Each structure stands twice: as C-alpha cells, then as structure tokens.
Amino acid sequence: MCAVVAFAITAGAAQAQDLQIALNTVEAQPEACRLTFVADNGTGIDISRLVVEAVMFTTAGQVAQFTLFDFAALPIGRQRVRQFDVAGLACPDLGQVLLNGVATCDGADPAVCAAALKPASSVDGIEVAG
Numbered sequence: 001m002c003a004v005v006a007f008a009i010t011a012g013a014a015q016a017q018d019l020q021i022a023l024n025t026v027e028a029q030p031e032a033c034r035l036t037f038v039a040d041n042g043t044g045i046d047i048s049r050l051v052v053e054a055v056m057f058t059t060a061g062q063v064a065q066f067t068l069f070d071f072a073a074l075p076i077g078r079q080r081v082r083q084f085d086v087a088g089l090a091c092p093d094l095g096q097v098l099l100n101g102v103a104t105c106d107g108a109d110p111a112v113c114a115a116a117l118k119p120a121s122s123v124d125g126i127e128v129a130g
Contacts, residue, residue, distance in 0.1 A: 018042045019051070019074070019113060021099060022120040023128045024081070033091040036083045041074040043108065043116050048073050051104035051115060056086060059095035059125075068103055078108045097121075099130035 020040040027034040041047055050071040056064045071082050079110035097119075105113035 004005075017044065017116055018118040019050075019116040020118045020120065021071070021128070023123050023126060024095060025093065026123055026126065028091045029085055032085040032087045033089045033094060034083055034085050035097070036081060037069070037071070039074050039080045039082060041076055041078065041114070044076060045108045045112075046073075046076050047105060047107045047113065049104055049106040050074055050102070053103050054115075055098040055100050056089055056094060057096040057098065058093050060116040061095065064089055064093065066100075067095075089104075094126055096127045096129060099128065109130055 004092060018040075020042065022038045023035060024038045025036040027036070039050075052069045052071065054067050054069050056067070058064050065088070067084075067086060069082070069084050070082070074080055099117060099119050102110045102114040102117065104110065117130050119128040121128040
C-alpha cells in the first residue's frame with residue numbers, strides 16, 4: 001500500500017514538472033503557414049528564453065523543413081502564446097511538427113528542459129511529437 005501511495009505522489013510531481021508546448025491553430029499566410037502555440041511552464045524554474053529545434057513533416061511523412069522556434073521567456077505557471085510563420089510551407093501540407101530538441105534553455109539546463117517537454121496538438125490532422 002505504501003508503494004502505491006509513493007508512486008501516486010511521484011507521478012503527480014512529475015506531471016507538475018511539465019513544460020507543455022501545444023499547437024493551438026494553423027493559419028495560411030501569403031507564402032507561409034502561421035503556427036500558434038500555447039506554452040505552459042510547470043517546471044518550477046523561470047525560463048528566460050527557450051529555443052526549440054523543430055522539423056516540419058508533410059502529410060506524406062516527408063521532411064519539409066528544419067527551423068528554430070524561439071519561445072522567448074516562459075515564466076513559471078504562466079501560459080504564453082507564441083506565433084511562428086514558416087515560410088514556403090502551405091498549411092494543408094503540414095502533417096506533423098517534431099520538436100527535435102532544445103537548442104537554448106536560459107535559466108535551466110537544456111537537458112532538463114528537453115526532459116520536461118510535453119508536446120501536444122489541438123489541430124485535427126497535425127501531430128506534434130517530441
């Protein structure tokens with residue numbers, strides 16, 4: 001019984017340590033696809049700058065582009081909305097966004113940020129993985 005309680009407490013604590021990055025919308029722009037993300041820093045560490053390497057895949061599963069998304073400052077416990085225009089990418093062609101790694105995590109070790117990263121998507125037909 002104690003082991004079950006300890007596991008439940010540990011699992012709850014791990015969930016509170018998440019750095020959630022969720023794709024919220026995509027919107028066609030002239031010559032680009034605008035991706036809007038909602039970021040929620042539950043790590044307990046103020047992040048003064050987060051830069052994530054992202055890979056865009058087509059709906060056919062082919063790599064379309066590599067890019068860096070600069071999420072800027074992500075304060076503890078505060079949601080932030082960030083938009084990125086990906087030039088040369090048509091929104092209907094986007095099938096997946098892979099958060100491939102953390103390039104910069106000012107305020108914490110990039111490995112800690114990478115381990116806490118929890119990608120998600122609320123856009124039908126577009127997966128966000130990490």
